[in-house]
Amino acid sequence: MRKNVSLKIFAGLVFAFLLVPLLIIIVTSFGTNSTIQFPIKGFTLEWYSKVFNNESFMDSFFLSLQVAFFATLLALIIGVPAAYSLARHRVFGRNWIKSFFLSPTIVPGLVVGYSMYQFIVIKYQFPIIQGLLLGHFLICLPYVIRVVGSTIEQLDFSIEEVSWTLGSTKLQAFIKVVLPNITSGIFASFMLAFINSFNNIPVSQFLSGPGVTMLPTSLMNYIEYNYDPSVSALSVILMLGTIVLMYVIEKTLGLASIS
């Protein structure tokens, strides 16, 4: 019994450590102070309207959304067939390819960003938007290949074989039998890749250029010169967005399917 109580206290402390800073941010976003201060003196929604009226926030927010969306989409288009053939065929050097696709999640983000900078910007001089898309696509791809790949591996291969014997070509079988049974993996990998791309700082930092700023960068730039609660307000908006996303995933798939 005593052991149980101390365990509860410990768990409570851990949760507090994790959640209190977030709570403080939420509270400060409603404060009337002109800098981020806690506790707040009065209540206002001014900072929220400031966020929505700040052009650079809005522009970079939508840019980040678009880049994350299209990069993830591209990663799905390329990653799902790749994951399929890695799982199903005796690809030469399959284990090497698998670890290669894991590498961007192991190599520090800074290194990835810098090497992309070397190639995408300096060597091949991609236009900025295309470069950003390509960079973020490369961040997203490993998530797709890993998550979708493990879903495909759990699928009974004989349902594909049986659909061949019933007269479907390999492509038809993939579309009619495999795809409908790996939607949870595809959806989960989409979410994971999307969130990772959206939050990524190093790659965005290295690949963006004049006039093109991603949200994390524009947030950092803003904090450097203005330490006002609109940053808190923006953070709260992002948290809300994530909560809504998670709620949708939980309702459609269950969070367990992602982890």
Next chain:
Amino acid sequence: MSYVELKDIRVSYDNNTDILKDLNLSIEKGELVSLLGPSGCGKTTTLRVIAGLIAPNDGEFLVDNQNLTKVPVHKREFGMVFQSYALFPHLTIKENVAFGLKLRKEKRNIIEKKVQDILAITGLEELGDRYPKQLSGGQRQRVALARALVIEPKLLLLDEPLSNLDAKLRLAMRIEIKRIQSQLGITSVFVTHDQEECFSISDKVAVMNKGVIEQFDTPEEIYKNPKTEFVARFIGFENFFELTPTEDWKYKTVDGTIFQSTHKWEPGKRTGTIRPEDIEIAAITQQNTNNTVSGTIKVRTFLGKSYQYEVETPIGTLLANKADDVVYQVGDNVTLSIPAHKLIIV
């Protein structure tokens, strides 16, 4: 020319070891043929070659005089039932069954009718709108069968379809499969490692070992007259002893006793074999009679309806079963007589 012909089929995965070695098999129209053997004998590989899921390295495969060796699996029009049933989890039972018909672009009302008919034959009318995970093992098995049959396949291929069912259901389903198969008159190949299952259902049985067919015969013939030692062992012969053929079409054991067998005398075969339940045990030791051998009981095992005795004799240790009306003790001297019509030479 038989309906289905496999000619000199050779399959090897890495060009070193052959999974199938020059396999030949002929199946008549409407027959149910079983491929029987231990795991790794190549029976499933044979079935997959027939289905088109494995391309043979050498050999030809013909159905109805058409060479199908190079025809891809989706154009062969064979129905296949997998061990895992392989139902499409995202489709209802009706949609599962209609899958092959939709690919053939048949009219909707025709699809509807054919699906209804086959669901009726397989006893699934009530379950059409359910999903596979809502069904029991036996019901899933029927769906897999219905889905394979509804396309009116030239061949029905069954890969250990009953091995995931419990014993009672397995018995019921094998009767069911046999009923549907003969009702529709469909030529079928059935893969199994269970000899009882295979004997009860098949018109003919191919016993396989290490990539070759050891014997291809009716179930009765295989049961009563196995041609090789492997087949004999596989179907329950447990006593094997060396015999030397004599000039007058008899055999001599290692201790000189004369054995006779009513089964065919073939040159080169010199192992006698008999099932434990076919050996007769008697207490009195008589010497020098044909087809008998004396020995001492070493081990006695209770089998339920009978006892099994392990008897040490001059020609080797023999197993003999006897009902429990007379019970012998370990150490008793007994005479085993081996009836000529039950003694097989392999």
